[in-house]
Amino acid sequence: MRLTRKRLCSFLIALYCLFSLYAAYHVFFGRRRQAPAGSPRGLRKGAAPARERHGREQSTLGSEEWNPWEGDEKNEQQHRFKTSLQILNKSTKGKTDLNVQIWGKAAIGLYLWEHIFEGLLDPNDVTAQWREGKSIVGRTQYSFITGPAVIPGYFSVDVNNLVLILNGREKAKIFYATQWLLYAQNLVQIQKLQHLAVVLLGNEHCNNEWINPFLKRNGGFVELLFITYDSPWINDVDVFQWPLGVATWQPQETNESLKNYQDALLQSDLTLCPVGVNTECYRIYEACSYGSIPVVEDVMTAGSCGNTSVHHSAPLQLLKSMGAPFIFIKNWKELPAVLEKEKTIILQEKIERRKMLLQWYQHFKTELKMKFTNILESSFLMNSKS
Numbered sequence: 001m002r003l004t005r006k007r008l009c010s011f012l013i014a015l016y017c018l019f020s021l022y023a024a025y026h027v028f029f030g031r032r033r034q035a036p037a038g039s040p041r042g043l044r045k046g047a048a049p050a051r052e053r054h055g056r057e058q059s060t061l062g063s064e065e066w067n068p069w070e071g072d073e074k075n076e077q078q079h080r081f082k083t084s085l086q087i088l089n090k091s092t093k094g095k096t097d098l099n100v101q102i103w104g105k106a107a108i109g110l111y112l113w114e115h116i117f118e119g120l121l122d123p124n125d126v127t128a129q130w131r132e133g134k135s136i137v138g139r140t141q142y143s144f145i146t147g148p149a150v151i152p153g154y155f156s157v158d159v160n161n162l163v164l165i166l167n168g169r170e171k172a173k174i175f176y177a178t179q180w181l182l183y184a185q186n187l188v189q190i191q192k193l194q195h196l197a198v199v200l201l202g203n204e205h206c207n208n209e210w211i212n213p214f215l216k217r218n219g220g221f222v223e224l225l226f227i228t229y230d231s232p233w234i235n236d237v238d239v240f241q242w243p244l245g246v247a248t249w250q251p252q253e254t255n256e257s258l259k260n261y262q263d264a265l266l267q268s269d270l271t272l273c274p275v276g277v278n279t280e281c282y283r284i285y286e287a288c289s290y291g292s293i294p295v296v297e298d299v300m301t302a303g304s305c306g307n308t309s310v311h312h313s314a315p316l317q318l319l320k321s322m323g324a325p326f327i328f329i330k331n332w333k334e335l336p337a338v339l340e341k342e343k344t345i346i347l348q349e350k351i352e353r354r355k356m357l358l359q360w361y362q363h364f365k366t367e368l369k370m371k372f373t374n375i376l377e378s379s380f381l382m383n384s385k386s
Contacts, residue, residue, distance in 0.1 A: 095139065096136060096139055096140060096141045097139040097140070097377070097381060098139055098140040098141070098161060098376065098377055098380060098381060099140070099141050099143075099159045099160070099161060100140055100141070100142050100143075100159065100161045100162070100163060100376060100380075101142075101143050101144075101145070101157070101158070101159045101161070101162055101163070102142060102143070102144045102145070102162075102163040102164075102165065103145060103146075103150060103162065103163070103164050103165065103180075104144060104145065104146035104150075104165045105146070105150065105164065105165055105166055105167070105176075105177075105180055106165050106166050106167035106173075106177075106199075106201050107167070107201075107248040108165060108167070108199065108201045108228070108244075108245060109144075109146055109165035109199070110146070110248060111243075111245030111246060111285075112165065112199060112245075113133060113144045113146075115245060115246070115365060116365045116368050116369050116372070117135050117137070117142070117144075117369055118365075119133045119134075119135045119142075119144060120133050121133045121144070121146070128147060129147050129148050129149035130145065130147045130149040130150065131145070131146050131147045132144060132145045132146075137369060137370070137373045138370070138373045138374065138377060139377055140373050140376060140377055143159070152179065152180060152183035153183065157187060157192050157193065160193060160194040160195065161193075161194065161195045161196075161376070161380050162184065162187075162193055162195070162196050162197070163196075163197045163198070163199060163376070164180060164181070164184060164196065164197070164198050164199070165198075165199045165200075166180060166181075166198060166199070166200050166201070167200075167201045168200050168201060168202055168203060168208055168210065168211060169201055169202070169203055169204065170203075173201075174210050177200075177211075178210070181198075181211075181214050181222075184196055184221070185214070185220075185221055188221045194380075195223055195379070195380040195383060196221055196222055196223060197222070197223060197224035197225070197226065197376060197379075198211070198214075198222050198224070198225050198226070199226040199227075199242055200225060200226065200227045200228065200242075201228055201244075202227045202228045202229050202231060203229075204229065204276075204277040204278040204301075204303070205277070205278075205301075205302065205303030205304055205305065206229055206230070206231045206232065206303055206304040206305040206306075207303065207304055208227065208231065208233075211225070215238070215239075216238070217238060223238065223379055223380075223383065224238055224239075224240070224375060224376070224379055225238065225239045225240070226239075226240050226241075226242040226372070227239060227240070227241065227242055228241075228242050228243070228244050228280070229241075229244070229278055229280055229305050230279075230280075230305040230306050230314045230315050230316070230317050231305065232304060232305070232306065234317070238379075240375065241317060241318040242318075243280075243285065243318060243319075243368065244280050244281070244282060244284075244285065245282070245285050246282055246285045246286050246289060247282035247286065262290065265286060265287055265289075265290040265292045266290045266291075266292070268287075268292045269292065269293065269342065269350055269353075269354075270292065270293050270294075270295050270327070270338075270342065271283060271286075271287035271292040271293065271294050271295065272295050272335075273287070273294045273295060273296045273297065274297045274332070275297045275299060275301050276301075277301065277303075278301050278303075278305065278315075279296070279297065279298070279299065279300065279301055279315035279316060280315065280316055280319075284296060284319070284326075288357060288358075288360075288361040288364075289361070291354035291355070291357050291358045292354070292357075293325070293326065293327060293353065293354075293357060294324075294326045294327070295326070295327045295329065295335070295338065296316065296326050296327070296328050296329070297329060297330075297332065298315070298316070298328040298329060298330055299315070299330060300314060300315055301315070319364075322364055322367065323360070324360070324364075325353075325356060325357055325360050
């Protein structure tokens with residue numbers, strides 16, 4: 001009996017050890033095999049986990065700087081960004097010739113950083129007082145800061161080269177933008193800054209004379225100006241056209257109304273873009289983000305816009321120069337013919353057309369990123385040597 005009892009105990013101990021080894025194997029090796037299934041790469045493009053997406057929607061309410069247009073691709077974008085940044089850092093380590101800081105003091109800065117540069121911001125919380133990000137393009141290392149806590153004189157300036165993103169659309173915004181320019185001017189005078197460029201959300205009538213005295217060609221210190229709309233100042237020497245981009249969050253919007261609008265763009269083969277105060281509107285870029293062909297009313301609006309030297313290509317000179325695959329009409333009486341033609345296009349052709357628009361839009365943003373960087377490098381580096 002005693003022997004049997006010993007054998008039983010030995011058997012139970014051996015069984016317990018085998019079970020422990022089996023459990024340890026699954027904990028340490030089974031989890032490793034399963035991990036990729038839950039990684040961002042394994043997610044369907046455009047799909048974010050429901051819990052994360054809900055949390056993001058809650059945090060975006062009340063933030064006028066939040067940019068919703070690529071939010072559903074955040075996980076995949078983060079994975080893409082981290083991978084490309086690792087490769088880029090290896091290939092450009094020690095090779096950057098220019099350090100540039102970008103102060104995003106207008107919502108258009110988020111379009112530059114998140115859409116054109118495909119950069120990330122830390123923290124992810126869009127209501128944070130201070131957000132920042134880094135990116136390397138060409139020979140230039142960029143750092144981007146934005147948020148309510150970015151106030152003149154209340155943060156350190158660690159670089160010699162600056163891009164200041166401002167809103168000059170209306171009188172109140174111009175006053176605020178002028179304060180930033182005066183602050184930057186003081187930094188230049190005390191030699192804390194050496195080179196300065198401005199990205200300006202300009203007036204819809206192209207009445208931007210207030211910034212003229214600050215331009216270097218007029219005795220000021222702003223070497224380069226990137227400006228929205230078809231300004232007559234654009235010469236591709238020191239003044240360049242910049243896209244309006246997508247709209248940011250509006251206080252009267254809700255998550256439901258935003259989703260309804262995005263769904264409408266996603267399900268529409270065409271998006272009508274009538275002129276407003278200016279021909280260029282956010283809807284053009286929002287439609288491109290979802291592959292819906294913009295039908296653009298191609299007429300000049302009242303005001304001072306339209307470069308007289310190349311007036312034949314205005315309005316929307318920038319988009320046209322880069323071969324935008326839009327449908328341009330001069331009069332809405334042309335719309336019935338456009339819609340009749342749509343009826344003759346088979347589904348596969350519409351799918352291919354949507355893909356082509358998305359590819360063009362990605363190319364458009366990439367080209368702008370490289371052009372922006374090349375202009376800064378050519379101007380800032382050349383002027384530094386001289």
